[in-house]
Amino acid sequence: MARNSVTFDFNIITKALDRTKAEVQASGxxxxxxxxxxxxxxxxxxxxLDEGTLRMTAFNEVSADGEEVVGTVTFSAVNQSESGERYNYAxxxxxxxxFKNPTTAGTKPKYLERPLKANAKRYNRMIADAIRKGLR
Structure with a gap:
């Protein structure tokens, strides 16, 4: 009886997929x-902008955990009321x-939410473009 067999090593594909996954995440x-x-x-x-405290406390952070990449922008100014109680000024x-009397023209409430919503499509394109570039 004659036998022929074909062997395929999936390790090559698995390693390539793992590498690609890591590249996608890094590019993301x-x-x-x-x-x-x-x-x-x-x-x-x-x-x-009054004393600049709010703007000075702003920062961003990006973290990658498993298959998720999360970017966060935070404003963390805390102030004290006349009665001495602390509150989240930001x-x-x-x-x-x-704002009844904004101290600086062009400033407005929803200063974080408004730009996020207005630029969401552009931010998605920025992320997709970075991933495409990383996979070249």
Missing amino acids: VVGVQDAVDDLLATSRDEAP LRLHEMGS
């Missing part, structure tokens, strides 16, 4: 970082309906 981190850098700059420009100003 680059794209998300680009997007949150832009969001931070844009939102800082729209954030109220959140209060962000959620105000409107």
Whole structure:
């Protein structure tokens, strides 16, 4: 009896897929970082400016965990009321309906949410472009 057999080593494909997955994630981190850098700059420009505390406390961060890449922009100013109670100044100003007397022209409530919504498609393109570039 004659026998012929074919052997295929899946390790080559598995290694290539693992490498590609790592490259996609690394490129995704680059794209998300680009997007949150832009969001931070844009939102800082729209954030109220009185003493500069709010803008100075803003920062961004990108983390990769498993199959997820998360970019965060944070404003973390805390202030003290006349009664001595501490409150989240950044959140209060962000959620105000409107500023009666903005100290700087062009500043407005929703200084973080507004630019995120307005630029969401562009940020998605930035991330996709970074991934495509990373896979070349």
